[in-house]
Amino acid sequence: MDVNEELSDLFDVITSFNIEARYPDYKKEFYKKCTKEFTVKYIDKITKIRLWLLKQIEK
Numbered sequence: 312m313d314v315n316e317e318l319s320d321l322f323d324v325i326t327s328f329n330i331e332a333r334y335p336d337y338k339k340e341f342y343k344k345c346t347k348e349f350t351v352k353y354i355d356k357i358t359k360i361r362l363w364l365l366k367q368i369e370k
Contacts, residue, residue: 318360324353325357
């Protein structure tokens with residue numbers, strides 16, 4: 312996995328989770344987005360990124 316535009320966009324989305332979950336104005340809307348399907352989708356993507364990052368550290 313290279314850091315391409317798709318991965319960069321995914322990092323932007325993941326970063327937005329932190330912002331949306333942290334600030335009260337965004338929290339309610341963020342919770343509405345967090346369906347089971349949404350959550351499973353991003354947990355899977357984040358898990359793959361984590362494994363890729365760990366491999367990068369080993370190099």
